[in-house]
Amino acid sequence: MTSTTCFTLAELAGALGGELHGEAEASVCSLATLQSAGEGQLSFFANGRYLKQLRATRATAVLVSARHLDECPVAAILVEDPYLAFARASQLFDWRPAVAAGVHPSAVIAEDVQVPTDAQIGAQAVIEPGVRLASGVVIGPGCVIGRDCHIGPRTRLEANVTLYPNVRLGAETLIHSAAVLGSDGFGFAPTPNGWEKICQLGGVVVGDRVEIGAGVTIDRGALDDTRIEDGVKLDNQIQIAHNVVIGRDSAIAGCTAVAGSTKIGQRCTIAGMSGITGHLEIADDTHVTAMSLVSKSIANPGVYSSGTGLEPHQQWKRNVVRFRQLDELARRVRKLEQAVELYSTEGQTDDGR
Amino acid sequence: MTSTTCFTLAELAGALGGELHGEAEASVCSLATLQSAGEGQLSFFANGRYLKQLRATRATAVLVSARHLDECPVAAILVEDPYLAFARASQLFDWRPAVAAGVHPSAVIAEDVQVPTDAQIGAQAVIEPGVRLASGVVIGPGCVIGRDCHIGPRTRLEANVTLYPNVRLGAETLIHSAAVLGSDGFGFAPTPNGWEKICQLGGVVVGDRVEIGAGVTIDRGALDDTRIEDGVKLDNQIQIAHNVVIGRDSAIAGCTAVAGSTKIGQRCTIAGMSGITGHLEIADDTHVTAMSLVSKSIANPGVYSSGTGLEPHQQWKRNVVRFRQLDELARRVRKLEQAVELYSTEGQTDDGR
Amino acid sequence: MTSTTCFTLAELAGALGGELHGEAEASVCSLATLQSAGEGQLSFFANGRYLKQLRATRATAVLVSARHLDECPVAAILVEDPYLAFARASQLFDWRPAVAAGVHPSAVIAEDVQVPTDAQIGAQAVIEPGVRLASGVVIGPGCVIGRDCHIGPRTRLEANVTLYPNVRLGAETLIHSAAVLGSDGFGFAPTPNGWEKICQLGGVVVGDRVEIGAGVTIDRGALDDTRIEDGVKLDNQIQIAHNVVIGRDSAIAGCTAVAGSTKIGQRCTIAGMSGITGHLEIADDTHVTAMSLVSKSIANPGVYSSGTGLEPHQQWKRNVVRFRQLDELARRVRKLEQAVELYSTEGQTDDGR
Incomplete structure (x- = not known):
């Protein structure tokens, strides 16, 4: 299936907004690390630790900043931010097949659902009544889309994603396999005879350009909605409880859990395996290191940690x-x-x- | 799909066992927080922190205890435990459609399985031979029910739940999407040439009125069964290892892991992201705070913690x-x-x- | 469905390489713990803590080492390593039905995929173009196998497993339900306007005799592959980030997360709920205790820990x-x-x- 797309260095420099130092007509067909790259491959240098590897690279060309141009033994595409240029190059070399519009005959789609002609609905998918699908939506094989969900333009659900009823997704959002959005929040009132369930009557609202990792769970709100704002990135196996709000462009690494009604600000980064307890407010631009427990609100941006270090x-x-x-x-x-x-x-x- | 059910305040007071202070014929059609509630909405006051919001609420009526009745600026339904009354009200206002009995034609059901006439089997579900389904069972779309599982009356599996063979569920239990019950316990004997698998020959037994969150995994026992007793509530992404026993009415918050053969008592609460190592006994009425590691048995009820606090x-x-x-x-x-x-x-x- | 297989003690001693002390023709039909075993059951004694139970057991026979032979009140099968012998016995008594070759008619299989005659493809499974299936493969109900995946001989995927495109699995590997292999690594370049996605162009390569637990997520590499070597055992809900390498015969317990590009050596054991940050090297034969945070490389084998102990x-x-x-x-x-x-x-x- 691999569709090989090749570019000349001149084309690449143009596409990435860089300045070419090398042969314009040389051709590259894939990306590789400095160490493994060979003939026909493009690499990048964005981390000082790999200087030795830059000097020894056999890539056809390297994305590099002005500061390290002289160290590059092969053709260079001079860019301001080599890591960002690498991100953009990765999109040029994406080998995944383009969206193939159409509905697989094994999919089960409620009669009242209109599937746009440019949407793709995978095998064995289930789409319940009242669902609205925008242009260019991709629903992977085995997905279940509950009643009245709305899915915005060009949003993609990989295989085996589950949306409960009344989940709304924005545009150009990507949801990975085994993620679950809209499950009941964990709400029970204590009684002398056990727990009385609080029905979870809110929904989940996800913005544009959000990415949600494999196995993530996002509970629906108790009364109001749980909200994931535009540009948020969630790694795998994150748990987001009911009525949490995650602010624009925040990124959370794998296996972190956020308890009910906590509000995380914008542009925060939370490292993996962290826990954030309920009903907190976390300031914009807060950064939390790995496996930290946040149990109080954070009013001032900065870097925060808890735990102890590893020892024999x-x-x-x-x-x-x-x-x-x-x-x-x-x-x-x-x-x-x-x-x-x-x-x-x-x-x-x-x-x- | 939203089915709006409205009640007069008199009806609500009757249903919730409360005393109405306000206009009997006023109508409410949904629940809302004190802050967001407006005309036609019922709210509740159960947490002293929100007193200011109670005083300013524009709800049509509020569930309130005698102590705060005077602070309520609108109609009040006087109850002993406003939080419990709210839980019951949430059930009255549950907008989810009632169970629609029937088997979706895309479901694959083994010939020997008898589906009760009031059961609902979703699209693309798979039910293997020997499975017994009680009255009122709901099997969501995409679920896979392994051989010889028993599912009790009115128990509901949301979409994409997996039950391995020989899992037994009680009555009125709710299992959320992407949960897996009955996977192999993690058992291997070391040898000079790697690990030798110990086949996991036990089952999983789940009681009545249990709730199991999205993405929870519960392993089958090695020889005896793994057991989740009546009334237990498990939040999302919890891991329960082989031969664990969780006692009646205990509640565990998200992302906690319980290692093999540990027995947790009754009415315990374990906060999120906690770890409980194997072969322990945890006393009834034990409470563990967030992200704690329990590595010894707990003989005395109480509140326990580990870890350090967050700091710059x-x-x-x-x-x-x-x-x-x-x-x-x-x-x-x-x-x-x-x-x-x-x-x-x-x-x-x-x-x- | 339970298929009862019975053995004489002589047969068992032969199969397990042990020396029988007891009646050769006595028959056992299942395994049980020392405490619960009765007539017709085989048990084992591998942990000194259970000596009292050994002395009181009513099993028909017990797997025991020379040192404790005299303590055994019933027939004994004398073996060097009773725990290993128990592991082997568990395989003899495995009651799960044998692989039933064939393709369920509801499965959706791309035209170019050749299904070996001894393979089993479950109901509602989806197999995309370019997939190669070796002899004796089992694909459970509801699995989705992405384009160009390779699955080695006798490898088994339980129900509802998801493989993204370009995942390669070795022989005799077992993958549990809701596991996801090949999801995008968590890679984004920061920009003044949010995060720019780095397309994840590598794959996932899994060796022979690997076991992967329920709900595990293993991300594809950014450029090179993520690699799980032969004999590795992963418990449930583990997160493996892009470009991680896990060395031969290492075992990781539930809910642990390994961040990007970290290399774990051979024969390591990592206890549950641990976190290992990115770009580290962990020496062969390293052992990490529960809920530890590994944030630096480990050059010397040994046992490592972090965290604090539980207290009131x-x-x-x-x-x-x-x-x-x-x-x-x-x-x-x-x-x-x-x-x-x-x-x-x-x-x-x-x-x-």
């Missing part, structure tokens, strides 16, 4: 015991300070005799 | 270094105490001269 | 406050040491007067 297990066991005694240790230090201060005072008194 | 990254980095030296620090403090005690003794000796 | 919440709250002041506390101890040393010196001077 035997040493860790001793330190963990001490952690449990830390408050006591601090009190003992305070007493020592008082005692020593006492002596010190006494000493001064002695000196003054 | 630069400050955290310094503290993390000190954590690695904590045992040494404690030893140094001990030495100081001995030294100061020594001086103190000497001092006393001096004093006594 | 009120005590923990006090200690957490002290952790935030730990660097300051250490500085205060240093000052005390200097002060006490000073006195000590002064004292000596005094003594010397």
